[in-house]
Structures are given as structure tokens and as C-alpha cells.
Amino acid sequence: MPVNFTPSSDDILRFAPELIMTIAGTLLMVLDPFFAKKSPRLFGHLSIAAFIAAIFAAAVANSVPGSAYSNLLVIDGFGTFFRILVISIGILTVLSSYRYLDREKAETSEYHALLLFSVVGQCIMVTANDLIMIFIGLEISSIATYVLAGYLRNDKRNNEAALKYFLLGSFATGFLLYGIAIIYGISATTKLDEIRAVLNNPGSDAFAMVSVAAALMFVGLAFKVSAAPFQVWAPDVYQGAPAPVSAFMATGPKAAAFAIFLRIFLTAFQQIAGGWEPLIWISALLSMTIGNFAALTQTNVKRMLAYSSIAHAGYILVALAARSEIGTAATMFYLAAYALMNIGAFAVVIHISGKGERTVKIEDLAGLARRQPLTAALMTVFLLSFIGVPLTGGFFGKFYIFRAALESHLVWLTVLGLLNSAVAAYYYLRLLVVMYMQEPGEATTELEPLTFGLRAALTISAAGTIFLGVIPGAILAFAQRSADFVR
């Protein structure tokens, strides 16, 4: 195969978002000595500017769809959707980090640089057409996230979270890599479309090995999306990590991991779907059930949101199990809706948590409706969306998922999933009860007013959640147009 090392101008255009964010990240680290003392907020502003530029670049890249860099990357609607999603998650994370970093006296450029790199990794994941590229993207994203999880290095829980996440995460990546190796052994290629072509007529001896590879890759990816039975790390890590990082981890890397989940399993492994569908079926049911039932008894809001995030991964797996184009579109829609409501909820947690995250118990929300009606009202929007009440994004997300499942004749999974969401209503309602129906306790500390960054993050998330709940058509139509990558 002739190798051409000079990228064409289209290639650069297609890769522009990643380039912009990488340059910005590097620049931030260079600027650190100059501005760290004087105006540490500048780093945040810069990274937001970089993210916004990257979103534009991603939109432009979508106008020249096709593969780039010898078919290593493929820019299609699907990739663009996820690119814009993870970059937006980056913006919301930065917005909700300002106050947090300020409070912890930890505003440095490296935080923002790591965030940018993590998003770069995710962008590579979602546009990759090659298992090696997927792996590289995953590692870029994960390593940055490992560091972010332990960002406050003097905090014990941060260290615990980072170490746990790192050890288990590397282990999971190992599984993924084994899977990739086996696939390469069978098909002599790492390109997804070529693998698909090879697997289209598998010999009888290859089938068993392909199944093993699929199972190994499933383990690796299930870990990344915190799906049962590989979810055990999530509560500890989400609880221990700094709150803005938890918000980011539960949305960005998860969305990207689901994107490659879809790409790999619906392109390369589509032929052996009969083999992996039961696996996903069981994993979906377990994730929903474990997540929801464990969340019922939590007293720490962050930990509760961690369990809820496991449950939501379960709902998304239901859409995956449907393995259809509507299922893919439903996954995309749900990830967008979930990202908005989850970051919103975490932003409220950041707001109330206080220095050193001392007040993140459920009872610390007591009387929030009286103390800060606006914050409570916004939190209500997110909680109702988690529950899946109509006119919120969460409702349409669930609706599309279960519709896809029913059309693929997964009747029991649908019924169990919906009953699960009725169980889930209970613990989300508890937060509503505490906020609206209990009086602030004696020990409740005075809350500072919402700062600009948090207010912006909350408003954008809430507006987005309601937008997706009232006019879901636009996003869904885009998702459906892009869901036909399965060719």
C-alpha cells in the first residue's frame, strides 16, 4: 500500500477540531507561568474559546464528509454529532468549574489543558474508523481523565478515586486491546469497514474467535460506560473525584465510549449479532436494576448520581440491544439529553457543596427552594428529566429508546426497563422532597449566590433539557440521518 505522508487540505479540515484543541491545550501550559498568579480565570476563558472554535471547525468538517488520513478517520454525521456533543460537554464542564476551582484555590492551566486533551481523545474515538485509532483516542481521553480524577492532590478521596480509576481502567483497556489483537489475527486489518467485509463470510473456525474478541471488547467498553457487571468502580470514583470532573466523567467519556460501542458492534460485529445481543440484554437489565436499587439507599448526592449514571447506562444499552437505526438514533438522543441533565445536576451539587465538598449529603439540600428558589427550580427540571416526565429531554430519550426496543421485539426488556424507571422515580423524588418540603436544618450553612459560570452552565443545561423535551424533532432528525453509518 503506497503511503503518503503529506495530508491533503481536506484531511486537515476534517481533523481541524482536534488540532485546534491540541494547540490550545499546549498553549495553555506554556502560558501557565505568566498568568497563574495574576488572572487564573484566563485559562478557563481560553479553553472555552478553543472549544467554541472546535465546534465551528466540527461543523465545517461535516461539510466535507469522507475519510481522512488513509482512512484512519471518517467524518460523517454520526462522528460530527458526537464531536459536537463532547465538545459542548467540555464547555459546560469549564463553566461549572470556575467557582469550584476558585473555592479550592486550585485554578491552574493544567486542569483546563487536561480537559482539552481528554476531549481531543474523545473526538478521535468518535470519528475513528480504525481499531488502533480508537485505542489511541481512548487512551488520550482516559489518561487525561485519570489525572483529572485526582486533580486535588492533597485530598485523600481524590487520590483514592484516581488510583482506583487508573488501575481498573488500565485493566479494562487491556481487555479491549486483546480483543483488537485477536481481530487483527483473524482479519489482518484494523479498519472497521474491512473487518466487516472479512467477517461477512466467516469461516467456521473464525466464528468462535470472533466471538471471543467481541466478548473481550465488550468487557473493555462496558467498563468505560460503567455498565454492569463492570460498574463497581463508578460510585467510588464519582464520589471521590472533584465534582466538576465527576460531571465530566459521567457524560463525556461515556458518550464517546458509547459511540465506539455503536460503531464497532454495529459495523464490524454486525454479522455475529445473535451472539452478543443476549450479552447486552443481560448487561442492560443488570445495570438498570443494580443502579436504581443501589441508588435508593444513598445519602450522598454525588454517589447517588453515580448509581443513577449506571442505571442510565443500562437504559442506553437497551437501545443498543435493539441494534437498529432507530436504536442508534435513540442512543444519540439519550446521550445528549443525559449529558445536559447530568451536568446540570452536578452543577447544583458543585454550587451547594462548599469548600472541600463538605456538604454533599442529601439533607444539605434541605429547604433549597426557600433559600434559593431559582437553583431549586433548575434542579427540579433536571430531576424531572431524570425521572422521565414529559416535556423534558429525559422523557423523549427514554421514549425513543423503548420504542426502538419494542420495534426490535424486546418486549420484556422494555417492560422491565420502564418499571425500573418507576423505581428510579423514588430516589429522584427524595431530592425534590428535601428541597421543597423540608425546612433548612439548624446546621445549614449560608449559600453564596450563584456565580456567573454556574448560572450559565445551569441555564444552558436547563434550557437544553426543556428544548429537547418540547421540540425533540430537530435533534432526533439529525441523529436519524447520521445513524445510517451501518453500511
Added chain:
Amino acid sequence: MNLLDLVIAIPGIGFLLALLIPRKQDQTIRLFTLGVSLVTFVLSLGLATGYQSGQTGQQFVTNFVWIANPEIHWHVGIDGLSLWLIVLSTFLTPIAILISWRYVHDRVKEFFAFLLLLEFGLVGVFSAWDLFLFYVFWEVVLVPMYFLIGIWGHDRRIYAAVKFFLYTMAGSVLMLTGIIFLYGRAGTFDYAVILDALATGRIALSHSEETLLFLAFFIAFAIKVPLFPLHTWLPDAHVEAPSAGSLMLASVMLKMGTYGLVRFCLPMFPTAARENAPWIVILAIIGIVYGALVAMVQPNMKKLVAYSSVSHLGFVVLGIFSFTQLGLDGAVYQMLNHGISTGALFVIVGFLYERRHSLAISDYGGVATVAPWLATVFLITTLASIGLPTLNNFIGEFLILQGAATAHFTWAIFAALGVILSACYMLWMYQRVFFGEVSEEVRHHVPDFNAREWACVIPLVIMMVWMGMYTQTFLPPVSETTTKILDQSKMNAPLRVALPHSGGSVHAR
């Protein structure tokens, strides 16, 4: 944009505007929400006068695409079944606002805004002709009521609110499964289209599919009705809710369940409805008798009225599943009657609570001596509730019993027990509260009605008499629609021979 859209939209817009009023201006908020609800009521009267009798289809239809894919329409319209339920909702909302005028002083803005949101949802539920839209409104109703109970309720309000929410949620997710399943088959959420496809056999459901779908819808509605043994959330919710919450809950929200049964379960799944009718009727009759017996021993007025609702709603379910013209007419009429008379009971019990700060029957006695007008109005309401002829409940119960007797004479015998028992518990409560020794507390703390309270009860009393004396105003559109629904449920073939003109015997009265 026609009149119906306005009646739905105005409370919704009013809710949003009310949220914008500054927090301190309590009186402005009260007046604003009252004004909005009165305008809505007046407009909804336009629906009643503009309703074309003799036309069985929907009227005041608006149909446009809300969400392109999957195609979900804003498809609203009314027929004889929904017409009066909508008017009932808009009629009771101003009353709910008025009775809370002084009662609520904490977080006034949210309270009155939630009442408008509730009205928005209720009117929407009764006019939606798109299954998806129906579900959206169904859930929208849940949220304000949850907060009304949870924030402004009594001591165990949180328990009651959460129980209420979870019961309803569990039912409605089953219904959502059913709706999505039907969509998968029909490719549309439009109720009229689905109904047509089912009737013409374009969608063929297997027997087990039909049964499961019927149950999915039925359980959601039965929880809302509530049908024995799914009723346990109701007494809690009623006792803990503020008066306005109890009023809207008993008078309109419970009707969402029975409305759903008539609107969706019967026409869409006629075979399953017919096959399952025997045990449903048994549950209804158990509910009638059980509700009445439990009501008799309640020491708490609100709980007594709540259990009486279980009993009364049992009648409605019995009427529906008797599959007779009379039974169905009576059921729909009884929904309205119960809304008025039980609503009035909750209103007056609420007034008593405001005076004496107790719901226990034993804390009262001799109220008739100190507040004769209050006692008189309560007596009229009590008599209406136990089904005295010339007052409204009599008509409904009579029709239901007649329908039940046509279907199965034994059903009527057992159900009639409920009528007798209702006289026992209501009159006994009346006697204990209003007659007897006047205690010091009652003498000093229980004045008679003031002007605002008169304004609340007079419309209710007028309606009780009007609906009891002159059914002609209300029943014809109802009968037309129920005839059609019976046709769709393919069950009235033998009866239509006996009663060629729908609801003929009622018109003769």
C-alpha cells in the same frame, strides 16, 4: 387556533406568567390566577354552547404536527364524553383558588401557579386525541399535584405525596409501553386512526396481545380511579392534601381514570374488556361495599369522604363494565356528579378545618347551632352525596344500578348495598358534627360563611340541584357519545333492540 386550544393554552400561559410576578405580591398573584381561571371558565362555557348536538364525532378539532418523527400531533377535540369533564375542570379551578385565598400564606406564588398548571394538564387530558399527547398531559397533571400535597399538606404530607407519585408512575409506565406497542403496529399515535385500524382489522392483535394491552392501560387507569385493591394511595393523599388539592384530586383527577377506561379501554380492546369484565365488576362491587364500610368507621372527616370516593367510583366502574347504554350513561353522569358533590364536601370540610384546625369528627358537635348556614349547605351536599332524588347523585346511581341490573341482577343487589351504607356513614357524620352539645371551642371558633365562602358554595349547590332536576342539559351529548362507544365495543347489540333511542328512558324523565 380555536376555542378549545384557547381553553387549554390560557391556564398554561397563565402558569408561566404567574411565575414572573414578584414573590412578595401575594394579592396580585391571587387575583391574577383567579382572573385567568375565570376567563378559562367563561371560554369553556363557549365549548358547551357551541357544541353541536347530534354530531357524534369530535368537535373543535385542531390537528397539526408537533414532532415530526415519530409523528406526534397536537390533535385535540372534544365529544360528549370530554365536554362536561372539561367544563367541570374549569368550573372547579376558580373555586379551588378561592378556598385557598386565606388558607395558603406560605409560598403563595407557587401554590396558585401550580393550580393553573394542574388545570392546563386536566383540560389537556380530556381533549387529547393523540395517544402520545394524552400521555404527556397525563404526566403533566402529576407534577403540580405532587407539589400541592407535598408542600402545603398536613403532617404526613411527604409520605402521601411520594406514595401518590409512585403509584401513578408505576401505572403510567405500563400505559406508555402499551402506547409504544400500538405505535409499533399502527405507525401512528393518532387515536382515531388507531381505532379505525383496530376496528377494520388493519391491525390484527392476537388474543394474548389484546389482553396484555388492555391490562397495561387498565392498570394505569384503575390506579387513578382508584379501583379496589389499588386504592390505598387515595386516603393518604386526600387526608394530607390542602383543601384545594383534595378538591381537584377527588373531583377531577380521579375522573381521569374512569375517562380513560371509557375512552380507550372499551373501544380499543372490546374483546379483552368483555372477557375481563366479570372480575373487574367484582372488584368494583367490593370497592363499593368496602369503601362504604371503611368510611363508616373513620374518625377523620377527610378520610371518611375519601373512602366514600372509593365507594362512589366503584359505581362508575360498575356502570362502565356493565356494557349497557344506561350503565355507561350513568357512569359518565356520575363522574360529573361525584365531582360536584364530593368536591363540595371537601370544600366545606376545608372551611371547618380553617376554623377549628382539626379534621377529627370528635372535635366538633353542635356546629348547626353556631353556623346554621354552613350546616344547611352541608346538609344539602350530604343529601346529594347519598343520592336523594331531585339532587344530582340520584340520577347517576339510578342509571348505573338499572344498567347493572339489566346485565346481571345480582350485581345490582350488591351494589345497592353501597347506596344504603352511604346514607349511614354520611348522616352519622352529619349528626356527630352538626348536632349535639356545642363545645366552647366550636362556639368561639366556628363562625358562619363569609362572602368569599358563599361565593364558593353557591355555584356548587346550584349545580347539584340543576343536575338533579334537569338532566336534559347534560345528558344528550353524553348519551350520543356513549352510544358510539358502545357500538365500538360491539357489545350493545341486544340492548339496542330494547332501547332504540339512546338514553330514551332518561329523556322521558
